Amino acid sequence: MSPVYSTAFAVLEMKPEPYAVAPILAARVGIAALAEEPVHAIALRAQVRIEPFRRGYSEEEGAGLADLFGPRERWPATQRSFLWMHCATMVPGFTGGAEVDLPMPCTYDFEVTGSKYLHALREGVVPLLFLFSGTVFIKGSGGFAIQQIPWDREDKFDMPISVWHDLMAAHFPNTGWLRLRRDTLDALTAYKSGHGLLGFDDTVTRLLARAEELP
Template identity: 50%
Template sequence: MTDLSFVCTGVRADPYAAGPTLVFRLRITAADPARVHAIALRCQIRIEPARRGYASDEAEALTDLFGERSRWGSTLNPLRFAQVSLVVPGFTGTTEVDLPVPCTYDMDIAAARYFHALRDGEVPLLLLFSGTVFAGPGGFSVVPVPWDKEAPYRMPVAVWQEMTEQHFPGCGWLRLRRETLDALLAFRSRHALPSWEATVEALLDGARAAEPSPAAARPAQTPLPSRRPFTAARPAAERTAP
């Protein structure tokens, strides 16, 4: 049986991909000196959020994923990031290959929200491998990649930010139901607004105008009842009628 080991040596944003894509560099080493003809490799990538610290603003942005910070001891569970496949060409001893990982900036996806909440530092990832190895000195032997093969990697947050900036410069991405999108389009057409950003800003301005001012929202205070001025009691001798 061909024993393989996997190491992730780096990651970069692919500037020429049609959509947001990260490219992980893998080093694969076969302990057996016999030639590996090919590997049908599968890789699941998980985020391990408990393996890093978080600033207060990052923790606030992650509340919808993990709850209040006081509960993180039980809620900071791994998040699935991606599941990809790759055919590794034949090699003997050691080889290095690129593993392209298509990504999304959809804020409905937990991994995308997690990445978006981070300001700097590193993302603790765990790459889990499986698949089939075709090897052997004379002919083929077909063996599975053991399920315990994995490779930890700490990806710089700056790489994710670079990738999203390449495809969404200075902006974000929001998914809406078709009915909501149709209503927004009708509102934009009625008001002859030049862009979707102007449409959302017009709706926000209308919502702000409808909100009561802080002074109006404050309950009116009930005036205290008027009091007669205090007069000190006169001595009994002074109260005797003349």
């Protein structure tokens, strides 16, 4: 088993990656190497979790979170930390300390718990927990030596929900994503074509209106 390497990590900032084709957040991570020898590289990994119990919610936000946590009186039991994503990057060599952008690919798929949670928030912050791990490459007696990042390296960061809203507005302006079964999609397509509708927004809007007209 590889020895551990003494390092510390801190999330300094989070912002949308402006030139990415797909929605990606960039987390600026500060790294401090507590040993004196230079680091040749780090294969850095992070598990990013959302801790919903660390903030309060308005009535409007609570209604949007009912699908995840149930009625508000059950939240003390249901609001547990949950996984948002895994992400990774290669950190180039440094001595003493460095800062690096950790890319965080995001999705607006409402079947994903993280997207559903973030969509419900209107203001405030997203309480995140970063759990860091990975491999550190340093100089050894016969070339490179490998050491592991200690298992307990973590940092909490409160990301303004406006960062998420800005990211999704840039890639999916005034839209969202829903995954449907193939047979459901085929039925919607047939309904749309059969009624001469221009798009799926018109199709769903008409179906909802007719459902409201039923006794």
